[in-house]
Amino acid sequence: MPTGHITLAHGNGGRYMRELIAEVFANHLANPELDIDADAALINLPPGKVLFTTDGFIVQPLEFPGGNIGSLAVHGTCNDLAVCGADPLYLTLNAFIEEGMSFELLDRLVKSIATTAKSCGVKVVAGDTKVLPRGEASGVYFATAGIGICQPEVSIKIANIKPDDHILISGPIGDHGVAVMLAREAFGMRGDLKSDAASVLPFTRAVRQHPGLHFMRDPTRGGVVTVCHEIALATGLQIQLDGPSIPVREPVKAVCEILGYDPLYLACEGRVVAIVEASSVNEILSQWRALPEGELAADIGTISQGVPRVQMKTELGGIRILEELEDDPLPRIC
């Protein structure tokens, strides 16, 4: 690994860029399809429906309990493919690197990308690096694009959602948002909170061929309420959340109460919201609860005819309207 810091010359196409790519990126990400002498990677796709997606990552700080911007860049794009019912296979990686960033930190992040990709079963087959002048990019931004394959019989789309469907969540919410916020702000509160950032593939694979499964999405930016609004807007149906059923860990609850955040709007990076037929709730929940990190999976609400909005029954039995997120409560969470 080169020592020292990134300079503008590491972005110019010449010797330093070649060394940066060979010694940091290719060193960790090596695989048969990654050819740093080629302009594009030749990939093999097994039979099935092909899905293509992308995501960008600007989280601050770059490292936080439970993950870093590198692991997030792999999980984020793989999870977008997973919730569509696909197996992610190939990724591309863009790095926008700030002049002055230490090679040591960049190397650690790229190593994390490699480890995470391996654990998700994907290969990083192409990439690009750009270097930005000091003061831009706050360290590094990543963008990943991903290709996945979905079996022909899998059909997961928002249009499948029907009245009387139930809303399931695969685990407790708000951990990622709170962990990143605490890592960023020196509140003096730490505890054992860590991000839930993880692959959701075990959860999506377990249920994606279940005939009662209608739709899945990972509640990232904007949290569970934002997924509910997307559903209400796309289907014209009403969303009824059952407040007491929504799993929130005690420390997340405590931090949110002290600082005035609502966990329903906080990003998760390793959870799945699934919309399922009422008759499939128990079977799907028990499949999820048997998985690691799935023990708190819960039935948190229902879909119904009515004014297309999102509302929640509170602990005291009242109804609270959950408005669409407007101001940003917690920027740069992913």
Added chain:
Amino acid sequence: MPTGHITLAHGNGGRYMRELIAEVFANHLANPELDIDADAALINLPPGKVLFTTDGFIVQPLEFPGGNIGSLAVHGTCNDLAVCGADPLYLTLNAFIEEGMSFELLDRLVKSIATTAKSCGVKVVAGDTKVLPRGEASGVYFATAGIGICQPEVSIKIANIKPDDHILISGPIGDHGVAVMLAREAFGMRGDLKSDAASVLPFTRAVRQHPGLHFMRDPTRGGVVTVCHEIALATGLQIQLDGPSIPVREPVKAVCEILGYDPLYLACEGRVVAIVEASSVNEILSQWRALPEGELAADIGTISQGVPRVQMKTELGGIRILEELEDDPLPRIC
């Protein structure tokens, strides 16, 4: 189109982000595969070899004579697929947008992405937007990833290159680098210089099935010399450029002489370097010269056994060693 400026809330996953995506991105980029309610796009791939690539774009200024960061983001990735012999079919788009950017400018850039994609025959099928605090991102950075299809019989790779092959260039060099530099710096020199940013597909399609074609690459960052170094490094062969044969427009030459740049190291964004068998030079050159922008296509050198380095015969008959680029003569050119 929304009026005013981008705020951090346009990146939070909620209402403003939804409006930004619908009214700017989806408005211009609409196509049957682009579903803003989905996490990933379902795409159809015709038979053939599948190629996957990505590129990032940080050019300053965002708009320059002959193009802008939006058109460049499409051409750059499509050209990487084209020089591998593929037809680009699908793109994803990441936008890292600076808080305070005007909607008017962003809309103009996204419109340009749409127009350019259409002219290249590609569809933007998925995307992501992030908003960065004022002072980062200098307006906007884009990243695009692309999928293309290549016919099974096309074989373009650096390993095909052999001693006695010739080096062809599809047009004059340095226009992009000089045009962007003049747009950036207030030198008071303008003239009619504009970037060569364009799709290279007409050039690659014309010759990619020619049995005498061994390799193609677009000389972007680092210019023609950097492509030659990549070849020398990968093949262990020597590169002999013939200085007087290399096409450089007079105004580019003039600006480079005044400011001390070497056009051989300046980025092109619409040219192709091809390595071909000696017996195919005339046929390939005449195919290129018949194309618009191809009239100055030229045979600019040869490959030979010898110390793997890049050297050039000058106008006066001397030999000049062209070193690998080290310091960045012109950062943020793409």
